[in-house]
Amino acid sequence: MLNRRILRIKAFKVLYAYAENPDLSLKEVLESLETSAEATRDLYLYMLAVIPALTQEAARRIEAARGKFNPTEEELHPNLRFVSNGISALLENDPDFQRLIEKKKFSWDQNDAFLHALYERLKTRPYYAEYMKSTEASLQEDAALWKNIFEQEFEDDDDLAAILEDASIHWADDLPYVLGCCIRSLDEIARTGRWNLPPLYQSDQLISRGKTDVDSDRSFVRALVTAAYGKYAEYDALVASSVSKWDRDRLYTTDTVLIALGLAEAVTFPDIPVRVTINEYVEISKYYSTPKSHGFVNGLLDRLIKEKMAQGIINKSL
Numbered sequence: 001m002l003n004r005r006i007l008r009i010k011a012f013k014v015l016y017a018y019a020e021n022p023d024l025s026l027k028e029v030l031e032s033l034e035t036s037a038e039a040t041r042d043l044y045l046y047m048l049a050v051i052p053a054l055t056q057e058a059a060r061r062i063e064a065a066r067g068k069f070n071p072t073e074e075e076l077h078p079n080l081r082f083v084s085n086g087i088s089a090l091l092e093n094d095p096d097f098q099r100l101i102e103k104k105k106f107s108w109d110q111n112d113a114f115l116h117a118l119y120e121r122l123k124t125r126p127y128y129a130e131y132m133k134s135t136e137a138s139l140q141e142d143a144a145l146w147k148n149i150f151e152q153e154f155e156d157d158d159d160l161a162a163i164l165e166d167a168s169i170h171w172a173d174d175l176p177y178v179l180g181c182c183i184r185s186l187d188e189i190a191r192t193g194r195w196n197l198p199p200l201y202q203s204d205q206l207i208s209r210g211k212t213d214v215d216s217d218r219s220f221v222r223a224l225v226t227a228a229y230g231k232y233a234e235y236d237a238l239v240a241s242s243v244s245k246w247d248r249d250r251l252y253t254t255d256t257v258l259i260a261l262g263l264a265e266a267v268t269f270p271d272i273p274v275r276v277t278i279n280e281y282v283e284i285s286k287y288y289s290t291p292k293s294h295g296f297v298n299g300l301l302d303r304l305i306k307e308k309m310a311q312g313i314i315n316k317s318l
Helices: 004-020 026-048 050-066 086-092 095-104 107-123 127-132 139-152 158-167 174-191 202-206 217-230 232-240 253-268 274-288 295-309
Strands: none
Touching: 004 026, 004 158, 004 174, 004 202, 004 217, 004 232, 004 253, 026 095, 026 217, 026 253, 050 086, 050 107, 086 095, 086 139, 086 174, 107 158, 107 217, 127 139, 127 295, 139 174, 158 174, 202 217, 217 232, 232 253, 253 274, 253 295, 274 295
16 A cells, blocks of 8 residues: 655655654654554545435435425435445445554544535536436446546645645655545455455555565655754754755755655665666655755755765765
8 A cells, every 4th residue: 555655755844743742762763654554545435424424414414404394396306316326335335444444443424414415516517417318227337426526526625725734744645646546445445346355565565466676665764864863963964964054044844854864774784776766755855845846956966876886985886
């Protein structure tokens, strides 16, 4: 589930927390890393749980319309295609999925206003209208509808962002990645007719499919954080000494943390090409630091890695 890009982001966040609070022990930092990783899969489960929640909201609305004093013909004989969708039924009846939702105490009940607004918005969408008109009833058609919902309705929804922020400090930034995971699960459900909880780390998923030459992503990110934690004071001083006094006063902790992680990765993982390492932390800087940080991180990290290669501390090709 978690690939190395998002694991590097999580490494950045826990190392930044350490940079801001140097009293944190390595054990505390690694525990925070594990919590953050698990939180991403929790968000995946929570977002999948919106499928039966929204389906139930639609069913309640239909029943309420039927019970009106003077219902219309359409209200008496509604189109039940959406409330009968197979994806919702599959998740509602999957004992493993339901057991996890209950164990985590996840519920959308307290967010009925969000579900109401989402359903009203959904009814205005052309893709929903096409789905409701279709005469083909299949799990594949149902999965395609939910993929559209996950692709188009959630990422830029301010109300959803507020819900996630209130629920967990780890969730807001992970939403785009998790939506992609949900969409891949919908593809798998459409293909196999069942839901499976994805392994937490992408490497575990590859190993379960028979790959034998895969390095553990969990070991990678723990080793990365451990190396950066242990050398952070040294790398911090190295970054500070590499810029002018005027620039030193304007250094951002985010940039220093990213460069420290890049140096730690270059030293610790000889099989990862230098350019891959630099590109990864430059990309992260575009989202988590200042508008000019990507150029600073790129230039200084490149220079410092080359210096350490010349010193024989880093032994690999560019």
